[in-house]
Amino acid sequence: MSSNSPSQHKRYRGVILTPVGWRKLEQAEKESGQHFTKEQIRDRTGLSIQTISRIRKRKVGVDQDSLECYVKAFGLELTDEDYTHVRQENQRQDWGDAPNVSVFYDRCEEMAQLQQWILAENCRLVALLGMGGIGKTALATKFARDFKTEFEIIVWRSLQNAPTIEELLGNVLQSIMQMLQEDPVVPTSLNGKLSKLMEYFRDKRCLLILDNAETILSAGGGAGNCMAKHEGYSQLFKRIGEVSHQSCLLVTSREKPKDIVALEGEEKKVRSLQLGGLKPEDGRKLFQDRGQFTGTDAEWIRLIEHYGGNPFALKMVAAGIQQLFDGSIAEVLEYIGQGVLVFNDIRDLLDRQFSRLSPVEQEVMLWLAINREPVSVKELKQDVVSVTSKQQLPQALYSLLRRSLIEKAGKQFSLQPVVKEYVTERLVKQVCQEIVSCRERTESYSPIALLQTHALIKASAKDYIQETQKRLIVQPLLEQLLIELGSQQKLVQRLKDLLEQQRH
Numbered sequence: 001m002s003s004n005s006p007s008q009h010k011r012y013r014g015v016i017l018t019p020v021g022w023r024k025l026e027q028a029e030k031e032s033g034q035h036f037t038k039e040q041i042r043d044r045t046g047l048s049i050q051t052i053s054r055i056r057k058r059k060v061g062v063d064q065d066s067l068e069c070y071v072k073a074f075g076l077e078l079t080d081e082d083y084t085h086v087r088q089e090n091q092r093q094d095w096g097d098a099p100n101v102s103v104f105y106d107r108c109e110e111m112a113q114l115q116q117w118i119l120a121e122n123c124r125l126v127a128l129l130g131m132g133g134i135g136k137t138a139l140a141t142k143f144a145r146d147f148k149t150e151f152e153i154i155v156w157r158s159l160q161n162a163p164t165i166e167e168l169l170g171n172v173l174q175s176i177m178q179m180l181q182e183d184p185v186v187p188t189s190l191n192g193k194l195s196k197l198m199e200y201f202r203d204k205r206c207l208l209i210l211d212n213a214e215t216i217l218s219a220g221g222g223a224g225n226c227m228a229k230h231e232g233y234s235q236l237f238k239r240i241g242e243v244s245h246q247s248c249l250l251v252t253s254r255e256k257p258k259d260i261v262a263l264e265g266e267e268k269k270v271r272s273l274q275l276g277g278l279k280p281e282d283g284r285k286l287f288q289d290r291g292q293f294t295g296t297d298a299e300w301i302r303l304i305e306h307y308g309g310n311p312f313a314l315k316m317v318a319a320g321i322q323q324l325f326d327g328s329i330a331e332v333l334e335y336i337g338q339g340v341l342v343f344n345d346i347r348d349l350l351d352r353q354f355s356r357l358s359p360v361e362q363e364v365m366l367w368l369a370i371n372r373e374p375v376s377v378k379e380l381k382q383d384v385v386s387v388t389s390k391q392q393l394p395q396a397l398y399s400l401l402r403r404s405l406i407e408k409a410g411k412q413f414s415l416q417p418v419v420k421e422y423v424t425e426r427l428v429k430q431v432c433q434e435i436v437s438c439r440e441r442t443e444s445y446s447p448i449a450l451l452q453t454h455a456l457i458k459a460s461a462k463d464y465i466q467e468t469q470k471r472l473i474v475q476p477l478l479e480q481l482l483i484e485l486g487s488q489q490k491l492v493q494r495l496k497d498l499l500e501q502q503r504h
Ligand SMILES: Nc1ncnc2c1ncn2[C@@H]1O[C@H](COP(=O)(O)OP(=O)(O)OP(=O)(O)O)[C@@H](O)[C@H]1O
Pocket: 103, 104, 105, 106, 107, 130, 131, 132, 133, 134, 135, 136, 137, 138, 139, 212, 252, 253, 254, 286, 311, 312, 315
């Protein structure tokens, strides 16, 4: 491919400050102890108010001399890392099934981080990670749409239906070839396809977005491994992460692919960004489109924090509150306080994530729910039952963190409130089912042992567990037991005694 063909010609629309340049300016202004208005800057620099606004907004380019003049007013010199070129909008884009992101709140810090990595540092591979519904797709799309002029080629593809690597690359290459009006001759071998993609990645500034990469990762057995049939994706990540080029692959995933773990580092051009929830004030904005809600500031904060600021969960909850509680936040909080409100859509989402866990990971989740408060590895080790689980505990925790299902603060691990509720619900159901099925078995089997393994006793012994939570875990089980084991009075009595003992 000729390097000076018309399609390669880069026309620039001026320059904008990078996040690094912007931070330097902020720092300089802070150190001067004065906040300058646009008019004051105009008087100092002779720049027009419009140019000053553009420089500050950092969306539209200005000419380099103006930017130099602006930073000089703050006693700074413009260095290469402080600015970046804005390219002419002559690029080619294929947005596939990318969602509409016209309504998008917050995420300023995450956007600045992506700008820094992808635009300023030219990172080759960036992973956006986080639990289902936290906003990975929305953020990746918003970034690509806002900075589309930075790239000559943009291709957005969902991996939702787990295409094989051959299918995916064939499809992406065809799209690029069409955009470039080249003959759509896609190489047949995987290696040929990878090499062709790398050729475009070297030649042009491309942004390839692959959404929902967790679908190609195997369930169970530790998070992040590509499924055997999708191992070609490992090669894709490696080639893009390791080989020199001017493009970027932006991946979103609920689980962190192991290949990315192996490639990333400060010195390397591979990074990952873990997304947390929205801030309460921004989470609240999600409710605005859905009608009238009543609640105090404190109630709003409690509600949004309960759902970990997860925008998907908040949207579901907003709909639920409208339908069931006439928009009253206080009423919903009452239910939440009893630990009994998991909306169906959120349950579905968590069901899907939970079903991908290995047995040890599921056990750890149960224990984190039972403990209710953050716990250390040491404490968890005392909780989990089998020797194998004990041995696999660090690995399981690591895996759960990579799946964005648990949280770590210092040395302690915990679950977000809504996940905790969900897991508690599962625990109750599971124990009840096991009691029923053990009744059905003819061999002598002690439900007491079963309950011990499920920590019923520990749960009831914790004084700080709310009464409602105790009821939620203990009462249904006892009731179930009484029904199921009605004829075995001795057994029921023993269970009650055990619970009593633990309480004192
Ligand atoms: N910053 C935001 N402002 C407004 N709405 C948002 C924001 N982030 C996400 N949303 C909305 O929340 C919902 C979930 O977001 P999104 O689909 O991006 O989550 P996700 O992390 O990609 O989830 P999954 O893992 O299921 O793919 C979407 O309806 C999206 O439009």
